[in-house]
Amino acid sequence: MPMSVLVAVLVALSLAGFYMGRSRALDAAGGRMANLHSVPGYYGFYAAIWAGLPALLVIVVWSAFGGAVVNALVWSSLPADAVQGLSPSQQSLLMTNILNVAGGNAGAAETSPVVRAAAEYHQHLRGIGRWALAALAFSLAVGGLWYARSRITPSLRARNQVERVVQALLIMCSLVAILTTVGIVMSLLFEAIRFFGRVSPVEFLFGLHWSPQTAIRADQVGSSGAFGAVPLFAGTILISLIAMLVAVPVGLLAAVYMAEYAPPRVRATVKPVLEILAGIPTVVYGFFAALTMAPLIRDAGQAVGLNVASESALAAGVVMGIMIIPFVSSLSDDVINAVPQSLRDGAYGLGATRSETIKQVVLPAALPGIVGAVLLAVSRAIGETMIVVMAAGLAANLTANPLAAVTTVTVQIATLLVGDQEFDSAKTLSAFGLGLVLFTVTLCLNVIALRVVQKYREKYD
Known part of the structure; x- marks a missing residue:
């Protein structure tokens, strides 16, 4: 199932959960809002969160790690003589060729039988993964709707729980921004440390001549470095x-x-x-x-x-x-x-x-x-x-x-x-x-x- 269709289905289920939770709360209170702990809208958001959030988390996890899992399974299926003795760069090139053939970006007729077989296996695993993801997400959404409906009573503190979820999402968003900044700084710092391991910081900060061309051969001219x-x-x-x-x-x-x-x-x-x-x-x-x-x-x-x-x-x-x-x-x-x-x-x-x-x-x-x-x-x-x-x-x-x-x-x-x-x-x-x-x-x-x-x-x- 395409990811866009799956997301659309989850959005529809979340909307249905909102209206279901709202009407369920009013019915449980006998039509009197004064009997409810929270306004009806919070009960609707409570049901919508249970319908959409667990399934969305599964989709995010699959999007982050599913490709790596499939690539690892494809690599483990390759014949031993096809990968034995390959350097890391050659292994990366082989995996890139497999992904290109699997994605239709390279002609299958121009590749080796090993690459074609691995590409077909990759497509097979991706198809299984997509349908398994769709089934799991749909099951979580339906199960979340059922659970939320069973929990909705006039005494349910829906507002507190909805606000707690919103607060957690806000904290996660702030952590993403902070961790992104930390990642940028760390990647910059680690590579700079590698550079200063080759070039003295004193020369870099106080040197008066800039010519970063380095010689590839000992007899090469014009690369002062x-x-x-x-x-x-x-x-x-x-x-x-x-x-x-x-x-x-x-x-x-x-x-x-x-x-x-x-x-x-x-x-x-x-x-x-x-x-x-x-x-x-x-x-x-x-x-x-x-x-x-x-x-x-x-x-x-x-x-x-x-x-x-x-x-x-x-x-x-x-x-x-x-x-x-x-x-x-x-x-x-x-x-x-x-x-x-x-x-x-x-x-x-x-x-x-x-x-x-x-x-x-x-x-x-x-x-x-x-x-x-x-x-x-x-x-x-x-x-x-x-x-x-x-x-x-x-x-x-x-x-x-x-x-x-x-x-x-x-x-x-x-x-x-x-x-x-x-x-x-x-x-x-x-x-x-x-x-x-x-x-x-x-x-x-x-x-x-x-x-x-x-x-x-x-x-x-």
Whole structure:
């Protein structure tokens, strides 16, 4: 039975259980809701949960582990002479061929009899598994309906039990998010440790030359294998600094205007239009930087006698600053509006003008939130990739010249992991070392931003 049909049947049974449980509760109470512990809807949800949740858990378990079980059974059915002496990579390739033939992604006539037989056995086991899953899920749903119906009485604490199940589901969802984060950190950390086992952390963090090409043969030329990441850090800082020099003044002044000067009709129009910038894909900004901003800066520099690279940090930084203006303006606008009106009224009462009130009362009161907004914008700028790839280039130059071509940490990560890579070389593993540094920096910035906001927020509530 197809999975979509099975899920549809379970949804229908759950809906039927809801109406059955609701009507059963009313009948048990003699039609008087006052005799029930909970409102009738909770009895309906109680029956729906028993009808759908156990079967859904079985489906989730099968989806997670059923494929591995079937693959293990298929592998154990292979002849001993067909798998004897195979390396792990060859075993993986053989299993991939079997799965491709079983899924119809490869021609059976072009494969060996062993693979064809294993593919047929795989299809047979998958069919049995699907029908067994359908039968078990349907049986659990029907059994759950019967059990819930037998338990429904006026004294049943349906609301408590339904809320307990909902709370458990919420805890599971939060655990999924937490465990996913832990998994990301652990996978990044383990691979970075492997990299630092091949390359000294001191060389990586303080080396001045970045050339991750490693030699495959002893006589190969042009593969220095230098992993000094300082040029990447310098390029990242340079482009982020340019971006913040554009985004912070423009975003902050836009927030002050919208919060303090703009009429309600203008604010209702300008704020959504400004926030549209946040919804534009970064690759579009990259096209704009490469095709419009970079030639414009190059022509302007040549007009005054400056040597400007066709791909420069200035072009990427300016466009990145335009992209993150909404991050600064929206957050700053919200923080400025959160300043109590009583502070403004007190300043006006002492004879201060509007500009004096903004400079001496509103902005100091909103400063922690503004600092947090700026730090979050910095994190966004540090993690940007597409704009830098298309406008700043791939050259790992150690320079503070904004008119030169530079590269960033994120660009190098994307470059190192493009295509088929072998995760046993220092070249590929260096992407994880860069990722660990980038993760640590952005995490620290986010923590600092949150701490600043939390520490000073209560002073102005």
